Amino acid sequence: MIRTNRRVKQKEIADEVGILKELVHHIVTTILGYRKVSARWVPRQLNVEMKAQRKDMCTQLLERYNAEGEAFLQRILTGDESWVHHYDPEC
Numbered sequence: 001m002i003r004t005n006r007r008v009k010q011k012e013i014a015d016e017v018g019i020l021k022e023l024v025h026h027i028v029t030t031i032l033g034y035r036k037v038s039a040r041w042v043p044r045q046l047n048v049e050m051k052a053q054r055k056d057m058c059t060q061l062l063e064r065y066n067a068e069g070e071a072f073l074q075r076i077l078t079g080d081e082s083w084v085h086h087y088d089p090e091c
Contacts, residue, residue, distance in 0.1 A: 001013055001016065002028065002032070002034060010024045010025055010028065013028070033045060
Protein backbone atom coordinates (compact mmCIF):
# COMPACT_ATOMS: atom_id res chain seq x y z
CA MET A 1 0.00 0.00 0.00
CA ILE A 2 2.83 2.39 0.83
CA ARG A 3 4.51 1.84 -2.53
CA THR A 4 1.35 2.83 -4.40
CA ASN A 5 0.42 5.73 -2.08
CA ARG A 6 3.23 7.19 0.00
CA ARG A 7 0.79 9.52 1.77
CA VAL A 8 -1.31 6.70 3.21
CA LYS A 9 -1.97 6.92 6.94
CA GLN A 10 -1.23 4.14 9.41
CA LYS A 11 -4.90 4.06 10.42
CA GLU A 12 -5.93 3.54 6.79
CA ILE A 13 -3.51 0.62 6.49
CA ALA A 14 -4.74 -0.85 9.79
CA ASP A 15 -8.37 -0.58 8.69
CA GLU A 16 -7.65 -2.10 5.27
CA VAL A 17 -5.58 -5.01 6.58
CA GLY A 18 -7.55 -5.52 9.79
CA ILE A 19 -4.74 -5.18 12.34
CA LEU A 20 -3.93 -2.73 15.13
CA LYS A 21 -2.44 0.64 14.22
CA GLU A 22 0.46 -0.01 16.61
CA LEU A 23 1.30 -3.21 14.73
CA VAL A 24 1.17 -1.32 11.43
CA HIS A 25 3.62 1.22 12.89
CA HIS A 26 5.99 -1.56 13.98
CA ILE A 27 5.85 -3.31 10.60
CA VAL A 28 6.28 -0.14 8.55
CA THR A 29 9.08 1.42 10.62
CA THR A 30 11.00 -1.54 12.03
CA ILE A 31 10.51 -4.36 9.54
CA LEU A 32 10.12 -2.43 6.26
CA GLY A 33 12.45 0.40 7.31
CA TYR A 34 10.25 3.35 6.32
CA ARG A 35 9.85 6.64 8.13
CA LYS A 36 7.44 9.52 7.70
CA VAL A 37 8.98 12.63 6.12
CA SER A 38 6.82 15.61 5.18
CA ALA A 39 3.68 13.48 5.37
CA ARG A 40 4.98 10.78 3.03
CA TRP A 41 6.60 7.44 3.65
CA VAL A 42 10.14 7.21 2.32
CA PRO A 43 12.61 4.36 2.46
CA ARG A 44 15.05 4.78 5.32
CA GLN A 45 17.99 3.80 3.12
CA LEU A 46 18.87 4.93 -0.37
CA ASN A 47 19.52 2.25 -2.94
CA VAL A 48 22.70 2.24 -5.03
CA GLU A 49 21.07 4.04 -7.97
CA MET A 50 19.67 6.80 -5.74
CA LYS A 51 23.09 7.31 -4.13
CA ALA A 52 24.75 7.49 -7.56
CA GLN A 53 22.24 10.08 -8.81
CA ARG A 54 22.81 12.28 -5.76
CA LYS A 55 26.59 11.94 -6.05
CA ASP A 56 26.49 12.88 -9.75
CA MET A 57 24.34 15.92 -9.06
CA CYS A 58 26.61 17.07 -6.22
CA THR A 59 29.66 16.67 -8.46
CA GLN A 60 28.02 18.74 -11.21
CA LEU A 61 27.04 21.47 -8.75
CA LEU A 62 30.54 21.54 -7.26
CA GLU A 63 32.10 21.84 -10.72
CA ARG A 64 29.81 24.76 -11.55
CA TYR A 65 30.62 26.43 -8.23
CA ASN A 66 34.36 26.04 -8.89
CA ALA A 67 33.93 27.55 -12.36
CA GLU A 68 31.50 30.38 -11.50
CA GLY A 69 32.12 31.07 -7.81
CA GLU A 70 29.65 32.79 -5.48
CA ALA A 71 27.59 34.10 -8.42
CA PHE A 72 26.47 30.53 -9.06
CA LEU A 73 25.16 30.16 -5.50
CA GLN A 74 23.23 33.42 -5.76
CA ARG A 75 21.17 31.97 -8.64
CA ILE A 76 20.02 28.85 -6.78
CA LEU A 77 16.40 28.80 -5.60
CA THR A 78 15.07 26.22 -3.19
CA GLY A 79 11.49 25.37 -2.40
CA ASP A 80 12.04 22.81 0.31
CA GLU A 81 14.87 21.82 2.56
CA SER A 82 16.11 18.32 3.20
CA TRP A 83 19.06 17.32 5.32
CA VAL A 84 20.83 14.22 4.11
CA HIS A 85 23.66 12.49 5.88
CA HIS A 86 25.70 9.55 4.71
CA TYR A 87 25.29 6.35 6.65
CA ASP A 88 26.25 2.95 5.37
CA PRO A 89 24.70 0.22 7.53
CA GLU A 90 26.64 -2.40 5.58
CA CYS A 91 29.92 -1.36 7.26
